[in-house]
Amino acid sequence: MSLVEGSSEAAAREVLDPDVWHYVSRGAGGNVSVGEAAGAWRTYRFRPRVLQDVRRVETDLELFGTWRTPIGIAPSAFHQLYTPAGELATAAAAFACGAPMVLSSRTTTRLEDVAAVIQGPWWFQVYVMRDPSITAATVRRARDAGASALVLTGDTPYVGYVPPTGTARPLPLTDELALANVAQHLPHEGVADIWELIDQDAGITVDTIEWLAKESGLPVIVKGILRGDEAIRCVEAGAGGIWVSNHGGRQLDGALPTARALPEVVAAVEGQVPVVVDGGIRSGTDALAALSLGASAVFLGRPVIWGLATDGQAGAERVVDEVTAQLRHAMGLAGATSLAQLDPSLVA
Amino acid sequence: MSLVEGSSEAAAREVLDPDVWHYVSRGAGGNVSVGEAAGAWRTYRFRPRVLQDVRRVETDLELFGTWRTPIGIAPSAFHQLYTPAGELATAAAAFACGAPMVLSSRTTTRLEDVAAVIQGPWWFQVYVMRDPSITAATVRRARDAGASALVLTGDTPYVGYVPPTGTARPLPLTDELALANVAQHLPHEGVADIWELIDQDAGITVDTIEWLAKESGLPVIVKGILRGDEAIRCVEAGAGGIWVSNHGGRQLDGALPTARALPEVVAAVEGQVPVVVDGGIRSGTDALAALSLGASAVFLGRPVIWGLATDGQAGAERVVDEVTAQLRHAMGLAGATSLAQLDPSLVA
Amino acid sequence: MSLVEGSSEAAAREVLDPDVWHYVSRGAGGNVSVGEAAGAWRTYRFRPRVLQDVRRVETDLELFGTWRTPIGIAPSAFHQLYTPAGELATAAAAFACGAPMVLSSRTTTRLEDVAAVIQGPWWFQVYVMRDPSITAATVRRARDAGASALVLTGDTPYVGYVPPTGTARPLPLTDELALANVAQHLPHEGVADIWELIDQDAGITVDTIEWLAKESGLPVIVKGILRGDEAIRCVEAGAGGIWVSNHGGRQLDGALPTARALPEVVAAVEGQVPVVVDGGIRSGTDALAALSLGASAVFLGRPVIWGLATDGQAGAERVVDEVTAQLRHAMGLAGATSLAQLDPSLVA
Amino acid sequence: MSLVEGSSEAAAREVLDPDVWHYVSRGAGGNVSVGEAAGAWRTYRFRPRVLQDVRRVETDLELFGTWRTPIGIAPSAFHQLYTPAGELATAAAAFACGAPMVLSSRTTTRLEDVAAVIQGPWWFQVYVMRDPSITAATVRRARDAGASALVLTGDTPYVGYVPPTGTARPLPLTDELALANVAQHLPHEGVADIWELIDQDAGITVDTIEWLAKESGLPVIVKGILRGDEAIRCVEAGAGGIWVSNHGGRQLDGALPTARALPEVVAAVEGQVPVVVDGGIRSGTDALAALSLGASAVFLGRPVIWGLATDGQAGAERVVDEVTAQLRHAMGLAGATSLAQLDPSLVA
Numbered sequence A, B, C, D: 001m002s003l004v005e006g007s008s009e010a011a012a013r014e015v016l017d018p019d020v021w022h023y024v025s026r027g028a029g030g031n032v033s034v035g036e037a038a039g040a041w042r043t044y045r046f047r048p049r050v051l052q053d054v055r056r057v058e059t060d061l062e063l064f065g066t067w068r069t070p071i072g073i074a075p076s077a078f079h080q081l082y083t084p085a086g087e088l089a090t091a092a093a094a095f096a097c098g099a100p101m102v103l104s105s106r107t108t109t110r111l112e113d114v115a116a117v118i119q120g121p122w123w124f125q126v127y128v129m130r131d132p133s134i135t136a137a138t139v140r141r142a143r144d145a146g147a148s149a150l151v152l153t154g155d156t157p158y159v160g161y162v163p164p165t166g167t168a169r170p171l172p173l174t175d176e177l178a179l180a181n182v183a184q185h186l187p188h189e190g191v192a193d194i195w196e197l198i199d200q201d202a203g204i205t206v207d208t209i210e211w212l213a214k215e216s217g218l219p220v221i222v223k224g225i226l227r228g229d230e231a232i233r234c235v236e237a238g239a240g241g242i243w244v245s246n247h248g249g250r251q252l253d254g255a256l257p258t259a260r261a262l263p264e265v266v267a268a269v270e271g272q273v274p275v276v277v278d279g280g281i282r283s284g285t286d287a288l289a290a291l292s293l294g295a296s297a298v299f300l301g302r303p304v305i306w307g308l309a310t311d312g313q314a315g316a317e318r319v320v321d322e323v324t325a326q327l328r329h330a331m332g333l334a335g336a337t338s339l340a341q342l343d344p345s346l347v348a
């Protein structure tokens, strides 16, 4: 089952600047992980229940907020690369769909402006910057602007290696846009160091979880987990949730597909905190597999970008709505009427 | 081993209207299940017995009737789409071959007319409609017309999702034809609701099994089972047989191939009721695998339609006869002279 | 590792009549088994021993005769289809190579004439014909002509199904040639029945093993075994050897590749009698895998025919010699200097 | 992740004489092992740790010498085929990179001259020649010239079989070059026997390990091990290290990929001696897999030759440096800051 035609990968490729397209679609290294992510979900098969009353199928969800769908929007950087309204479009789409949205640390819009278009909770993704005071200030701003959870990206001590292609040029992004969210925290002088200040701090450890929780008063979900023991280590360090991800294949190339990693993480966590997942989810049946295997929600990265690129807010909405509709349809055919009824026995 | 040349998939494609062809050949969603069904049987290999007296190989079968072959005709809708004589041609072919035929609830001919061309038993497939009195009346008619079993399709609370293709048009089917079997039960007025009345009832449960048995006095085989626990649940609710099927890949896309599901279901049922199977059976060796793994009979869906399309009754007959001949030939080479001698040790 | 270039499959295809080529290369049914036979050996990998003294590597073998190589010639019908000297060329090649040869029941030369070109033992392949007296007479003649073992083909109660191709014509073979070996046993009158008399008897059982042993005084190897329990059944019925084969994929299509079946059969037989194997062996490393897994010898079917077709006796010799040379070379690199040193630990 | 563009396989192919190219790139037999080596590493997936302080990632290594990287240079013959400075270029590159280099027994430069360009240890690869006194003299010279370990190639009692291609010609190598390292030990007369004298001795056994250790006073690493029991046999015979290799697929074709063999060998050796590995390592993530699975170092064969061919010493340096950089990057993303922190749990 593929996404709505008008917001497809092919449609996005046609409208995007080739360098932007390459930035969005590429993974890291040899593109092993990015290339296999979606296929890994399709290795699962369904074992439906039959003869259940499925006249009403609900996808409602409580997860650091109340949502109408477990199909969320993963954090991704710099949405004005895709549509003029940038993150405003994304946020409006998320709100319209009743979907959880995670705003990236790297946005082309101030988070307060983004928050303003959502009449309810949202989550804020955190990169701890080399100057931790900037991060501290930012997460406080996020809390004040209505964020109900933080998502600490744990798989990015530094940016994943991308082999030189010969033809790639820098992203068409002004400093002003690239720095929109953090500009207010930067020193007015000594500009030579700016990029260094806001670069990821490769030295952060699990202690960061407590620190963020304390600074913001918000639950901290750790993103980028692919093993059970790491999930437990984060939970013991205070994590309020675990996000199984290999960063869309953009960090350690060859990292396990999330479709393979999810069951181990769910088993290790034993329900102490919710587990969510992203990576290669492209349809309602992909989502059905993930949710049946124990994810509380799934997140779309590139598909939402495709939607933004092809049709701004409406495009992003179509993507989330369509995957939600596919999920609801598939749940009924599998004999389930609520997310609570999904369990691993539905998957082989 | 492929089907007889003159009734092949390619031959049918040539003669059928493209929309009808698409309707027949497509699955649901991303066509995962429809695409892998036949190949899943070919993953099995045979472990033949040798030096057995195989001068006479029989394929006789008792299964809610007496048949000369375990190669049956699965229920499919609207046969006048394929050949002018519609279900009359199919029924005549089944009778000529000594094969079990299942008449769909959705036919282009009144069931009584179809029954008239068969001098013996047949099975009737049931969709419970939103107005249950129509279904009740229909199954009583089927019993009166000689049906020896009901096949309750359990995997279709509603019709499987088919992504819009842009070019697909409605089937070339008049209301009169589409309603042939149920017209007599429809109210003469309030036509606006008709399609709603006869649509599947998404609310039916296993209680439907007892209800149908009581209304008709016939054994009820539940079709669309892919897991052992679901088979048991149906048996406990009164099912007289289990039909392993994913509806030709037309319902929940990504549902387990029946070739993979069959052994689990057979093991769970432990011989309490017969188990039959359909999906991707295209040759006598596919049938040999299924029967060895514990199916009492196998059913052909699309191949019979190809036969009807290319040559009406004769075409359908050629398909069933040829697969039966291939099965008989293969049984002998495997050292078996009757269906009772087939066992799982023949398959690896 | 492929065969010598001048005697390759491609070279044979060029010189042979297309109908003969089709007869040789095709399998039965959907060509599943014939298509996967060679590849199945290539799924094995070697675990060589190192630092062994391998200055002398021997391939000598005692197996119902004394041979210089375990690379034998499998029985195949009608060699005058491939080279004017027919089976005389094959036999001379076998003798020159010191290789065991199995003469088919279906030859274009009288077995006495074939035997005359071999100064030593050979094996005779048996199809039990509907008139058993013909078979009885033939095996006695074989014994008298120096055969040291019989090979009873157990997988052919009748000839495997070949789907009609539309273009295939009968083999270019006169009755005289086709009947060369049995003509002397046929009644002079009632010619209409001849082909029926010499057709395989589909009614033979394991009792045939004792009968043949008694008629000929020779050990009986049963050919066509793919399962351990069947091997044991034959051994208990008096078999002197077991030949793992699926008849080059020409009988039950989809029968297990011999590369997969061999280990089970070897394990079941527990050394009570020797086990040999054929099917898809195309190089010395294929042979190394088979011999390591417990085969006492391996047999080439089609490759010898390619050799005959391209260059008569010399071509057949090149094939057997080259595979033997490859085997000897590979044995040394695996750290083995005799067939006795090959064991399953060499294979993964 | 592929190698640096300027030193790639494709770049080397363009500059090398076709016969030399074929000599470098080919494997033995049917090229099964050479063809699958690299892909076998890519079947592994990573299970990274997150939220570790990875500001400093070190690749330092003690292993019969002190090195800055575990990416070593495997022994290969005749480097003047690739670059005019031959082994001098290779040695200088190894020293510049801080990488372990193994000098082949078959060089186009006297080992003393090679050793002179390295200000530190290096390893010497040993083929025991039919005249053992030549080998004895050579290993003593190696020790005197600063070698810190011997690498006894155990998988080459004779050179692996290469099927005739019809077009291949002898390597463009004068006798003088081919004999550079051993000329001083050859008798001045009786030249007809020279190649025989220096050919591998197919009769050597594990006793050679002790003999070499005694002659040279150096630890002896046995190269060409693919099974645990063979590793133990060598360790018990005095080996100071085990080198898992199938000789780049150039000896027994179909020998196990080293990526599959490594875990068994590491498990068997139980840390008694270090284990290293080569074969198909083409990137830092390939190296990460090998090192995580228990290798102390990994060695590059052909990639260094590609570097030499495209740009002499600088090309070889780029290859080793780039793979080291990729490894260091990947280690950090996997949460490890030193080789000691790599363990099998990082790999699935």
Ligand SMILES: Cc1cc2nc3c(=O)[nH]c(=O)nc-3n(C[C@H](O)[C@H](O)[C@H](O)COP(=O)(O)O)c2cc1C
Binding pocket: A023, A024, A025, A037, A074, A075, A076, A077, A104, A105, A106, A125, A153, A223, A245, A246, A247, A248, A249, A250, A278, A279, A280, A281, A299, A300, A301, A302, A303
């Ligand atoms: C263009 C792009 C930018 C991204 N930026 C971020 C980011 O700023 N922070 C983050 O935690 N993840 C980021 N991600 C990773 C996504 O959150 C998510 O893990 C990934 O895209 C999911 O895989 P999918 O694209 O296959 O759905 C980015 C992904 C893409 C494709």
Ligand SMILES: Cc1cc2nc3c(=O)[nH]c(=O)nc-3n(C[C@H](O)[C@H](O)[C@H](O)COP(=O)(O)O)c2cc1C
Binding pocket: B023, B024, B025, B037, B074, B075, B076, B077, B104, B105, B106, B125, B153, B223, B245, B246, B247, B248, B249, B250, B278, B279, B280, B281, B299, B300, B301, B302, B303
């Ligand atoms: C065109 C078409 C119409 C079908 N209609 C029905 C139906 O009315 N009722 C039903 O239970 N199954 C229906 N099926 C499913 C078949 O009974 C059967 O499960 C399936 O076709 C078997 O797979 P095969 O086509 O690969 O042999 C239909 C299948 C096709 C292809």
Ligand SMILES: Cc1cc2nc3c(=O)[nH]c(=O)nc-3n(C[C@H](O)[C@H](O)[C@H](O)COP(=O)(O)O)c2cc1C
Binding pocket: C023, C024, C025, C037, C074, C075, C076, C077, C104, C105, C106, C125, C153, C223, C245, C246, C247, C248, C249, C250, C278, C279, C280, C281, C299, C300, C301, C302, C303
């Ligand atoms: C053209 C042809 C004719 C054959 N005729 C006989 C035969 O007469 N008797 C018999 O036992 N097997 C016969 N076989 C089977 C071979 O003995 C052998 O099992 C098979 O060819 C081995 O597989 P390979 O061709 O892949 O090496 C024949 C095979 C071929 C290809």
Ligand SMILES: Cc1cc2nc3c(=O)[nH]c(=O)nc-3n(C[C@H](O)[C@H](O)[C@H](O)COP(=O)(O)O)c2cc1C
Binding pocket: D023, D024, D025, D037, D074, D075, D076, D077, D104, D105, D106, D125, D153, D223, D245, D246, D247, D248, D249, D250, D278, D279, D280, D281, D299, D300, D301, D302, D303
């Ligand atoms: C052209 C060539 C020459 C080689 N010569 C030697 C040699 O002289 N001694 C030796 O032990 N291994 C030799 N090898 C094998 C390498 O040491 C190493 O095992 C192999 O190349 C590793 O695989 P890779 O090429 O895939 O990295 C040679 C390999 C190649 C490609």
